Amino acid sequence: MASQLTIDAHEVAADPVNWEAVHDAVVRYLRHRTSDREAAGDVAQDVVLRLIDVRRRQQIGSIYALAFRIADNLLVDGARRRSRTTAMPEDDDIVCTMPSAERMVASRQIMDILSRALRRMPPLRREVIVRRRLNGESCATIAAELSLSPAAVEKHIARALVDLRAALDRNGLSLEDLSA
Numbered sequence: 060m061a062s063q064l065t066i067d068a069h070e071v072a073a074d075p076v077n078w079e080a081v082h083d084a085v086v087r088y089l090r091h092r093t094s095d096r097e098a099a100g101d102v103a104q105d106v107v108l109r110l111i112d113v114r115r116r117q118q119i120g121s122i123y124a125l126a127f128r129i130a131d132n133l134l135v136d137g138a139r140r141r142s143r144t145t146a147m148p149e150d151d152d153i154v155c156t157m158p159s160a161e162r163m164v165a166s167r168q169i170m171d172i173l174s175r176a177l178r179r180m181p182p183l184r185r186e187v188i189v190r191r192r193l194n195g196e197s198c199a200t201i202a203a204e205l206s207l208s209p210a211a212v213e214k215h216i217a218r219a220l221v222d223l224r225a226a227l228d229r230n231g232l233s234l235e236d237l238s239a
Contacts, residue, residue: 176226
């Protein structure tokens with residue numbers, strides 16, 4: 060919080076006000092108002108510079124009262140400045156929840172490959188895998204409704220998964236491409 064004021068050292072030395080005592084009082088005051096010790100010192104320095112500038116131009120009734128008022132105003136201004144800068148995210152901080160274009164293309168490719176592989180499967184194998192993996196039906200339910208043994212249902216599922224993975228492998232893709 061460095062001030063743009065220019066203060067003549069000779070003028071300050073000739074001034075009867077003990078500026079060091081004012082500075083120390085403002086630092087103590089600010090330490091009770093903020094937890095940032097460094098900011099208290101910086102603000103106190105800025106307060107003293109502003110007081111010296113005001114004193115050049117006009118008579119001050121109570122230096123300490125004005126010093127504390129200036130300190131409060133600088134704290135409020137600093138808080139406003141920080142809230143404005145933290146409220147507006149930087150471009151790098153904005154997170155998009157949409158999948159990337161590459162991931163969307165890979166997903167579509169994988170879906171096309173899996174759809175073609177499902178269409179090429181024997182009808183019973185396709186029905187078993189769709190009912191189990193897409194509809195979430197239990198193996199026992201599928202077995203009972205299709206008049207198959209649970210072991211036969213599990214074999215159809217295993218073969219279907221082998222067919223689907225082979226179709227992806229032939230095209231140089233895998234299900235892990237979806238998580239990238």
